[in-house]
Amino acid sequence: MIEEAPSILNTWIQDWNLLSESWRVGLVVFALVAGTAVVAYIASFIVGAVERRFQKTDNLWDDALLHAARKPVVAFVWLQGVYWAAEVAHHYSEAEIFSVNQTILQIGFVFLLVWTLLRLIKQGEQILASPLKMKKPMDYTTVNAVSKLSRTVVIITAVLIAMQSLGYSISGVLAFGGVGGIAVGFAAKDLLANFFGGFIIHLDRPFKVGDWVRSPDRNIEGVVEHIGWRLTTIRTFDKRPLYVPNAAFTTIAVENPSRMHNRRISETIGIRYVDVSGMTEVVADIRSMLENHEDIDQDQTLIVNFLAFNDSSLDIMVYTFTKTIEWVRFHEVKQDVLLRISEIIESHGAEVAFPTRTLHLPDGVRVASNGKPAKGRSDSDSSDEAVDEDVEQGRAPVSGSEHSSETRGDSNQADGD
Numbered sequence: 001m002i003e004e005a006p007s008i009l010n011t012w013i014q015d016w017n018l019l020s021e022s023w024r025v026g027l028v029v030f031a032l033v034a035g036t037a038v039v040a041y042i043a044s045f046i047v048g049a050v051e052r053r054f055q056k057t058d059n060l061w062d063d064a065l066l067h068a069a070r071k072p073v074v075a076f077v078w079l080q081g082v083y084w085a086a087e088v089a090h091h092y093s094e095a096e097i098f099s100v101n102q103t104i105l106q107i108g109f110v111f112l113l114v115w116t117l118l119r120l121i122k123q124g125e126q127i128l129a130s131p132l133k134m135k136k137p138m139d140y141t142t143v144n145a146v147s148k149l150s151r152t153v154v155i156i157t158a159v160l161i162a163m164q165s166l167g168y169s170i171s172g173v174l175a176f177g178g179v180g181g182i183a184v185g186f187a188a189k190d191l192l193a194n195f196f197g198g199f200i201i202h203l204d205r206p207f208k209v210g211d212w213v214r215s216p217d218r219n220i221e222g223v224v225e226h227i228g229w230r231l232t233t234i235r236t237f238d239k240r241p242l243y244v245p246n247a248a249f250t251t252i253a254v255e256n257p258s259r260m261h262n263r264r265i266s267e268t269i270g271i272r273y274v275d276v277s278g279m280t281e282v283v284a285d286i287r288s289m290l291e292n293h294e295d296i297d298q299d300q301t302l303i304v305n306f307l308a309f310n311d312s313s314l315d316i317m318v319y320t321f322t323k324t325i326e327w328v329r330f331h332e333v334k335q336d337v338l339l340r341i342s343e344i345i346e347s348h349g350a351e352v353a354f355p356t357r358t359l360h361l362p363d364g365v366r367v368a369s370n371g372k373p374a375k376g377r378s379d380s381d382s383s384d385e386a387v388d389e390d391v392e393q394g395r396a397p398v399s400g401s402e403h404s405s406e407t408r409g410d411s412n413q414a415d416g417d
Helices: 005-015 021-054 060-093 102-129 140-165 170-187 189-204 246-250 273-291 327-347 377-393 400-416
Strands: 212-215 220-227 231-235 241-245 263-271 303-309 314-322
Touching (some): 060 102, 189 246, 241 246
């Protein structure tokens, strides 16, 4: 019926003898264009009304379909109306400008169908990745990959159909593509490797946009900003963009700290050797504090034990996990834990150890104020005074009261000689 419309209009124009032929043709063409505008407006209004009605339902896909089809439906009405008007004008004027054949109309229909499908794919991408529309939204990286692949398939299929409508042999094109694909494959080996690397990333999903990733094999660390078909963009922590070819991710190990469940606190705390008697109480209080800490995950491993006799300290191992994985909050929790441990150590009269050095002086050796050793009983008094002065002013190369008493003992023994 639609294909017969131009011939029906031509017959009607020939039977209408009130005006000259050119006026009759002009009026009919104008009426067709005006009628097309009215029908397009009505079609848009109807589709919009149905879309608004379906928006009240729980089904999201009918809304997406109607929204995707609204503009292509209007374009279809205009395409058909302009085609009829051009057919009528060409029949009577024989002007080539109005020459329109069925091939152009078919290509127009293919274009409108492709437009509808691309709009539908875009709507589906927004629905599947939106937490406001889906109770369990899909990963954006996966949705984006499927959308890109779907668009590629639709466009390639549309091009093949259009070529067939224009009279080209699809089998010849496919055969040429097979032979040419081999040559292109050798010439663009790296490009294809990056393409398939991107496909593997979308398939395996080791990371997604917004994840913090790092590689122990390469100097790669930062936040993923974009995953393309050839490159992945990573923003390093000094805010520099890092562009990594996707093929690299098929040969290196990738760590995704964003997916960890907890963050670990692993510290070694040392106390002085003179505080060994309070070691049991200190360890017990630290463990009790961690077991009652609101930011420590009690379902994870918690270890607080006397670890080892170190050179200058008695070491306590503190090993636990925080509930938060957020970087800034983790350091706030760690700071609170370390300060509480310091308070526990001080509450037992102990102190945190630091590296010390003990100086043992042989019999008869004195420490003078100029730093040179002196021998002989005549210098004993001056040596005692020099040591006392150096200790008081912090210049003596000894540490603690224990060392100053040891120095005094040596001086007294020298005086006895």
